[in-house]
Each structure stands twice: as structure tokens, then as C-alpha cells.
Amino acid sequence: MSRVRALQPRQPKALAVDEEPEYITEFRQAMLARGLSTRTRNAYVRDLRHCETMCPKALTRWDDTDVLHCLTSLQKADKTPRTQARMLSSLRQFYLWMVGNERREDNPCARIKAPKIGRALPKDLSESDVENLLGAPDTSTAIGLRDKAMLEVLYACGLRVSELMNLSLEQVNLNAGWLQITGKGNKTRLVPLGDYANMALSDYLTHGRRDLVAHLKAGNCQAVFLTTQGGYMTRQNFWYMLKKYAKVAGITKDISPHTLRHAFATHLLNHGADLRSVQLLLGHSDLSTTQIYTHVATARLQALHQAHHPRG
Structure with missing residues (x-):
């Protein structure tokens, strides 16, 4: 537990990643420009870096088969449907950014449906x-x-x-x-x-x-x-x-x-x-x-x- 006295509200720090690809850094900057919170930016980067481990190709070169392979690997690793859907959402946002900046013409996630996760009821307290x-x-x-x-x-x-x-x-x-x-x-x-x-x-x-x-x-x-x-x-x-x-x-x-x-x-x-x-x-x-x-x-x-x- 921190013993440092905080005179200002504590804010989350940007996720530190060793040897981060340039396109991830640029995506971070784009999210910051959009006004997304640090926690949201960190979550996107964390998900993208995890997805990168599923395929030897750079994310910028993925096609729809690579995205499907990633989701299948997550499922085999016993990741929950909610986690799979979140990873797909992060990928989708990344490729939307690439398309919007004319770095590629297609979004390989466009036709891929997210796993059905239902909607968990909040924990109840009487x-x-x-x-x-x-x-x-x-x-x-x-x-x-x-x-x-x-x-x-x-x-x-x-x-x-x-x-x-x-x-x-x-x-x-x-x-x-x-x-x-x-x-x-x-x-x-x-x-x-x-x-x-x-x-x-x-x-x-x-x-x-x-x-x-x-x-x-x-x-x-x-x-x-x-x-x-x-x-x-x-x-x-x-x-x-x-x-x-x-x-x-x-x-x-x-x-x-x-x-x-x-x-x-x-x-x-x-x-x-x-x-x-x-x-x-x-x-x-x-x-x-x-x-x-x-x-x-x-x-x-x-x-x-x-x-x-x-x-x-």
C-alpha cells in the first residue's frame, strides 16, 4: 500500500510496454486524442499485445483468418466468452483506426461476430x-x-x-x-x-x-x-x-x-x-x-x- 501523500486525485498511469511496435504507440496517441481514459487505453493496448502472441504476423498484416485463429486460441485457452468478445472489440477498434487513417482498406473484424456472452446480473446486496x-x-x-x-x-x-x-x-x-x-x-x-x-x-x-x-x-x-x-x-x-x-x-x-x-x-x-x-x-x-x-x-x-x- 502506498505511503506517499497524494495532494491531487490519484490517476492511473499509462501501461508501460517494452519494445512496443510503432503502430501500437501511434494507436495509443490516437486514443489519447479522442479523449479516452487511461484505463481504456491501457485495456486496448493490453488486449492487442496479447493478441499479437497468437500469430507470428504483425497485427497490421492480419486478415480475417488470423482474427478467427486468435479467437479459437483464446477459446482453447479457456478464456471466457466475455474475454474473447473484449479482445475482438479491441482488434476492431485498432483496424477501424487503421482504415480511418488509410493504412489499410479493410477491417478484418468486420464480418466476425462476437461470442454470445449474455448479460450477468450485478451482485446483489440486501x-x-x-x-x-x-x-x-x-x-x-x-x-x-x-x-x-x-x-x-x-x-x-x-x-x-x-x-x-x-x-x-x-x-x-x-x-x-x-x-x-x-x-x-x-x-x-x-x-x-x-x-x-x-x-x-x-x-x-x-x-x-x-x-x-x-x-x-x-x-x-x-x-x-x-x-x-x-x-x-x-x-x-x-x-x-x-x-x-x-x-x-x-x-x-x-x-x-x-x-x-x-x-x-x-x-x-x-x-x-x-x-x-x-x-x-x-x-x-x-x-x-x-x-x-x-x-x-x-x-x-x-x-x-x-x-x-x-x-x-
Whole structure:
């Protein structure tokens, strides 16, 4: 775990690759110019370099039979359909770039269909599990107040973990009860805190964070949630923290920070929220991405019906 104090939000670093082909470097630069995030660029490069190992020919010279051979090799290596589809998507983007720059006339992926992967339902967390999790931190300490506030805000606002880690003081308006969140694609949205999260965040900022700043002399860091070194937290910091509190709460299922975002959406729909509102709160650009949560809610209703209806 890093012991370096981060005064700015932590950002992923570009993937370092030894002896990278020039065309990969140029593709990286093109993705950067398109405004794709570092994580997305890294994923594309990682996939392309892995595909390169499947064929002795350079990627620039592949044809459709090479792409099919790559997918077959991935399947023989027991890679999941989802992984195969992701690799194909990376190849497709690479060749679209080549065609767009007149480096070749065809896209060898154009007629190749991705493996059917279905759509996995998000990991579910019951409302009682969430209540137990939110009650796990020891709020008699500054760190406990911080952790309580982080869990409450994550669940109340349905944030991505990076949005929570990068939250700065200027994005918080406790009087109005809103957070101003900058999400994927640098899109900004306003998200209501709710009474419990507002109270937990207010307690932390008034007492917990104030004590941390005084102890660490960290007044020049604008992070809402300070580390024990007085800087911005990493995703790994929060992941370990969540695992610890899940154990305290008696939650045996494997959960991640994204599980609370899923719980936020599912529980809103269970209590009558409309899909469009949930989409806006989550910051999804496409309503179809949000629709997966309707399947979770439906699955829960079916389970309740089977468990309690005399003819279930």
C-alpha cells in the first residue's frame, strides 16, 4: 500500500510496454486524442499485445483468418466468452483506426461476430446487509467517522469508486444536500445526498476530518476523504476497507465497491423509482445500461413469489 501523500486525485498511469511496435504507440496517441481514459487505453493496448502472441504476423498484416485463429486460441485457452468478445472489440477498434487513417482498406473484424456472452446480473446486496455494513465502522474515532461517511455516501449516491476517491471539498454542498460529481467522459451531474449520508458526511467534516487535518497538518489537500498520510485515497485503500467492514457486518458473500452502486440502483427501483431517474443519478449515458437493474428487481420479486405464494 502506498505511503506517499497524494495532494491531487490519484490517476492511473499509462501501461508501460517494452519494445512496443510503432503502430501500437501511434494507436495509443490516437486514443489519447479522442479523449479516452487511461484505463481504456491501457485495456486496448493490453488486449492487442496479447493478441499479437497468437500469430507470428504483425497485427497490421492480419486478415480475417488470423482474427478467427486468435479467437479459437483464446477459446482453447479457456478464456471466457466475455474475454474473447473484449479482445475482438479491441482488434476492431485498432483496424477501424487503421482504415480511418488509410493504412489499410479493410477491417478484418468486420464480418466476425462476437461470442454470445449474455448479460450477468450485478451482485446483489440486501437492504439488511447494507444496514449492517453501514453500521460497522467505529464512529468514536476520526477514521471511523471517515469510513462511515464514505460508506453512507457511496450507497446514498450510487457513486463509482473513483468518483468517491476523487471527491473534493468544492464538490460538496451540505446546505443544499447535493454533490457535484464529475464522472466518465468528464460529464458533470448533481446527486442528492439524502439525510443519513448528509449527517454522516457533516459529522466527519466537522469532527473527523478536522482532527485528521490538525494531526497530519494536511490543510492544503482538498480531498474530502483523507488517508492516514493526509492525501487522496486509492481504490485499493477503499477496497481493503470495505472487505474489513463486510467481515465485521457478517456479510459472507464477496463484495466490491461497485456492489454498493448496484445496491443503490436496485433498491431505488424496488421502492418505486423510475428507470430514467436512476439513469441520471448513476450517470449512465445510455438507458440500456441502467435496464440491467430491472432484471435484478424482477429476479427478487420472482424469488419472493416462489418463497411465499401458496402456489409459487
